[in-house]
Amino acid sequence: MTKAERIEALAESGQAIAKLLNQAEEGRDTAHHFEEVVNMAFYKNGWFDKENVHTMLKEIVASLDKGALKQWSSELPEENRTPKTIGVIMAGNVPMVGFQDLLSILITGNKAKVKLSSKDEVLIPFWFNILSEINNAFKNDVAFFENRIGEVDAMIATGSDNSSRYFEHYFGKYPNIIRKNRTSVAILTGDETEEELHELGRDIFTYFGLGCRNVSKIYVPKEYKLDAFFEGIIKWDKVADNKKYYNNYQYNRTVYLLNREQILDNNFVILKEEEALVSPIGVLFYERYGSLEELTQKLKAKEEHIQCIVGKNNTNFGNAQSPQLDDYADGIDVLSFISLL
Missing domain, CATH: 3.40.605.10 (Aldehyde Dehydrogenase; Chain A, domain 1)
Structure with missing residues (x-):
């Protein structure tokens, strides 16, 4: 052919x-x-x-x-x-x-x-x-x-x-x-609309958070009110209808409560302040940042572990799971690799 x-x-x-x-x-x-x-x-x-x-x-x-x-x-x-x-x-x-x-x-x-x-x-x-x-x-x-x-x-x-x-x-x-x-992260500035936060929910919950392009952690400004985030993602509560997802959510919630760890919970996802990038199923890590410049440098040091960054001036909210053909996993051009064999 x-x-x-x-x-x-x-x-x-x-x-x-x-x-x-x-x-x-x-x-x-x-x-x-x-x-x-x-x-x-x-x-x-x-x-x-x-x-x-x-x-x-x-x-x-x-x-x-x-x-x-x-x-x-x-x-x-x-x-x-x-x-x-x-x-x-x-x-x-x-x-x-x-x-x-x-x-x-x-x-x-x-x-x-x-x-x-x-x-x-x-x-x-x-x-x-x-x-x-x-x-x-x-x-x-x-x-x-x-x-x-x-x-x-x-x-x-x-x-x-x-x-x-x-x-x-x-x-x-x-x-x-x-x-x-690899995993993906999102950067919030506090200026996001409710629709943008809803679309961020798409990046988090599509495929129940199991993919490398799923957002497993959000970075928020120091004074950011997380209530706005919870309100934006509320329509994604349907993920809890999946038995496997809900069992994981319940298990992680129980462990955190038994260990007296600080969490925020809306009955279908847990927010936990954490430096790590990869969160368990049913959990979303968050971390507060002082300036976007400092955060950019911090993420640069972790780039080999990050597939996608979602947010303004990065991948648009809601588009993490819609890569273009040349948006390769790990940034390695598979077409060129094959062509040069």
């Missing part, structure tokens, strides 16, 4: 997913057993409820826009070269979290050996089946593995700080991208 043919098929797969989403949300019958797939994803992982799966699929539809794909891949050659085989180990913290890595491999005309997370083994094969039906030439470009993936030309592995040491040991002989833990 030429690059143009790959883009055409990828864009068409996005249109197919968009059609399925529209049919499902209108209560109409869907093709490809779509509703069964969504239900199976939730059955295998209780964090992947219908709303969050649909949210991720809508982001993927946006990524598969033909114009966006053309712009993103504009530096790639039109004609094929001898394809490389790239191994991908995907995480399972949010739905289809490894999608962009696979998309990067396919749009460059290469092949992928994919080890899916046991927590997310339904959705990406579902999309790939649709893509293969659109253009059968893709069919042999991706192989899914439950265990070892064997020999490859390069590796992309996403995991935790602990698993990264394992990845580096086993895959250090290959050109690689190995990702560790």
Whole structure:
């Protein structure tokens, strides 16, 4: 396939997913057993409820826009070269979290050996089946593995700080991208509107706070009244309807109370003053700052642990979970990495 043919098929797969989403949300019958797939994803992982799966699929539809794909891949050659085989180990913290890595491999005309997370083994094969039906030439470009993936030309592995040491040991002989833990933070100035704070809730609670682009800590001015923040996020109380989220929230609340720690609580999220970046599920850390200049320097020193900064003059409120195609995890340009193999 030429690059143009790959883009055409990828864009068409996005249109197919968009059609399925529209049919499902209108209560109409869907093709490809779509509703069964969504239900199976939730059955295998209780964090992947219908709303969050649909949210991720809508982001993927946006990524598969033909114009966006053309712009993103504009530096790639039109004609094929001898394809490389790239191994991908995907995480399972949010739905289809490894999608962009696979998309990067396919749009460059290469092949992928994919080890899916046991927590997310339904959705990406579902999309790939649709893509293969659109253009059968893709069919042999991706192989899914439950265990070892064997020999490859390069590796992309996403995991935790602990698993990264394992990845580096086993895959250090290959050109690689190995990702560790990251999280996101928000900076408030006190001038935010109620709507902006509501959108910040989207950055915090989408995917129940499990993704590296989820805000796990907010920085607020020294005199900031946290009541305004609580009022802005109140409509996100629906997260407590998820049993797994609510159990985590209740557990952390109980531990803090037993330890007589100072917390603020609105019955679905706990605010705790803390220097650490990564908060437990159902908890949001906060820290007060004196000046934006000092805070900028402080965050600069922590940049290898931060995926995204939300706030004015940074990522817009509500957009943390909507990265552009070239907004790469850890800031590593996956398309360039693959192209230079």
